[in-house]
Amino acid sequence: MTQAHPVPSGLRLERVVMVMRHGVRAPLSGEVPVTTRTAQPWPNWPVPEGQLTPHGASAIELLARHDRRWLASLALTRCPAAATVRIWTNTASRTIASGEAYAQGFAPDCRLTVGHLAEDRTDPIFEPLAAGATAFNPSQAIASIDRFTGGMAALVARHRPALVLLDTVLGCGHGACSPVDPPSLVASTDRRGIELSGPIRAASGIAQVLLLEDAEGMPRRAVGWGRADPVTIARLGALHAALFDVFTRSPYMAAHQASPLGHRIIDTLTAARAPRLDVMIGHDTNVTALAAALHVALDAPGFARNDVAPGGAMVIERLRDPRSGERFVRLYYRVQSLAAIRALRPEVIATPLAVPGCAAPCRLDRFVALLKARIA
Numbered sequence: 001m002t003q004a005h006p007v008p009s010g011l012r013l014e015r016v017v018m019v020m021r022h023g024v025r026a027p028l029s030g031e032v033p034v035t036t037r038t039a040q041p042w043p044n045w046p047v048p049e050g051q052l053t054p055h056g057a058s059a060i061e062l063l064a065r066h067d068r069r070w071l072a073s074l075a076l077t078r079c080p081a082a083a084t085v086r087i088w089t090n091t092a093s094r095t096i097a098s099g100e101a102y103a104q105g106f107a108p109d110c111r112l113t114v115g116h117l118a119e120d121r122t123d124p125i126f127e128p129l130a131a132g133a134t135a136f137n138p139s140q141a142i143a144s145i146d147r148f149t150g151g152m153a154a155l156v157a158r159h160r161p162a163l164v165l166l167d168t169v170l171g172c173g174h175g176a177c178s179p180v181d182p183p184s185l186v187a188s189t190d191r192r193g194i195e196l197s198g199p200i201r202a203a204s205g206i207a208q209v210l211l212l213e214d215a216e217g218m219p220r221r222a223v224g225w226g227r228a229d230p231v232t233i234a235r236l237g238a239l240h241a242a243l244f245d246v247f248t249r250s251p252y253m254a255a256h257q258a259s260p261l262g263h264r265i266i267d268t269l270t271a272a273r274a275p276r277l278d279v280m281i282g283h284d285t286n287v288t289a290l291a292a293a294l295h296v297a298l299d300a301p302g303f304a305r306n307d308v309a310p311g312g313a314m315v316i317e318r319l320r321d322p323r324s325g326e327r328f329v330r331l332y333y334r335v336q337s338l339a340a341i342r343a344l345r346p347e348v349i350a351t352p353l354a355v356p357g358c359a360a361p362c363r364l365d366r367f368v369a370l371l372k373a374r375i376a
Contacts, residue, residue: 008361011319011328013073017268018279018334019261020313021287022089022098024056024215024341031205038170038177043213043222052097055216056310059341060098063311064105066348067334074276079110086275089116090126090282098311099281124260126282129193134256134376138187138194144252145185145194149245152183156199162239166203169210169227169236185246196246204243207236211303215310215341230302230338237304244306248289255376257289262375265290266368269318269329284308293374296331296353302338309335315350319361328361 007013026045047053052060068076076084085106089099096116103112117123124133149155156163167177183198211233213223220226228236248257261280268278280286287308291298298306298314312335319328331353340347358366 007073007317007319010323011321011361013071013317014276014320014327015269015274015318016071016074016277017265017316017318018067018277018313019265019287019290020098020102020279020281021284021308021310022056022092022094022281023052023060023101024212024310025050025052025094027209027212028205031209038172040171040225042209043218045216050092050094052094052101053216055344056094057097057101058344059215059336060101060311061105062344062346063313063334063336063348064102066346068106070334070348070350071277076276079107080112080277082113084275085112085277085279087112087114087279087281088125089114089280090123091117091119091121092283093119095126095281095283099279102279102281125264125280126261126286128257128260131260132192134259136192136256136376138191141194141250141252141256142185142187144250145246148250152185152196152198152200152246155242155245156183159200159239159242162207162236163199163203165232166207166236166239169224169232170206171225171227194247196243200239200242200246203239205240207239211237211240211307211338212310215338217342217344233338234302234304237307241304241307244285244288244292248285249292249306251292251374254289254292255374257285258293258374259376261286261290262293262371265316266371269316269364270368284312287312287314290314291333291353293371294331294353295356296333298333299351300333300335300337300349303335309338310341311336314353318364327364329364329367330361331355 026047026049028050032042087099087103089095099114103114122131124131180199180202181197185196188195210224210228214233268274300309303309315332315334317330332350334350336348354360
């Protein structure tokens with residue numbers, strides 16, 4: 001099942017750019033350390049830390065099959081030529097594996113190339129701060145984040161009910177939870193980024209792991225020890241989304257986090273020659289930074305607002321009026337619901353996104369001007 005949005009009458013689909021999060025993965029190192037706030041054992045995963053699971057790969061293949069049908073008007077051959085489809089991933093194993101799963105689902109047995117830098121290199125498209133890709137100033141960043149959030153203490157206060165709920169899921173009612181540092185936001189040692197400590201940092205990764213347990217299809221009795229039903233997981237997702245309020249969603253952070261990515265999008269949309277489909281597979285920070293730069297919110301069933309689903313993507317279509325030659329863009333948030341990922345059901349939702357200040361469909365030149373004005 002998919003919610004399709006036909007190309008408006010009189011327009012033709014020419015190009016598509018997709019910025020996508022990797023699929024369901026095992027917990028990252030440090031997300032659930034052995035001392036993390038509960039004495040109860042965490043579930044075992046079928047792959048090492050941070051890697052895409054077989055279940056996650058299957059869900060990505062389902063998304064790719066949907067995208068192939070959805071984008072049929074791009075008129076790609078059964079095995080698309082390298083010049084027509086470009087799949088580029090970050091260097092983490094989960095993003096590369098997600099790219100390979102996407103390629104297999106999009107064009108089965110065609111051996112589409114999945115490009116990425118060497119695994120020991122930092123790709124500025126996906127990790128611009130670590131790559132030193134912009135003139136990032138941590139003091140300006142922290143000031144912008146404080147204006148956007150009201151400060152770290154206010155951010156924690158807003159999410160206090162979710163923090164209490166997380167303690168309940170963790171079984172912290174009898175003193176099992178470890179202490180948490182007070183909220184703090186400072187420049188990183190190398191001054192290429194910022195470092196957050198305190199309740200949101202401590203809770204965000206745990207909330208994400210609980211969601212990933214559900215998405216992986218673990219038995220209900222194992223998801224949050226039987227205390228994290230879908231409604232609870234969605235509420236706890238606000239703690240993970242709060243991390244993006246710090247790292248990607250303030251105007252300054254969005255401008256820098258989305259900069260190389262945004263320029264790549266502009267190049268693909270405006271170049272005389274470019275792939276018809278350009279898929280970039282990275283992380284939730286990439287999707288949220290782009291959304292923040294464009295002033296749009298990301299909503300999907302089973303997820304908190306702006307908590308990006310595994311495999312969730314921002315999709316930008318370039319359309320052309322063959323009579324006038326004028327070009328336009330349309331934006332979507334393409335995603336599977338949490339329930340669909342869990343059950344590996346072929347249910348995909350493509351939600352239209354309206355960019356403020358850009359009527360839909362948005363003129364390409366207007367879209368480019370808006371995005372350029374909001375990225376470093």
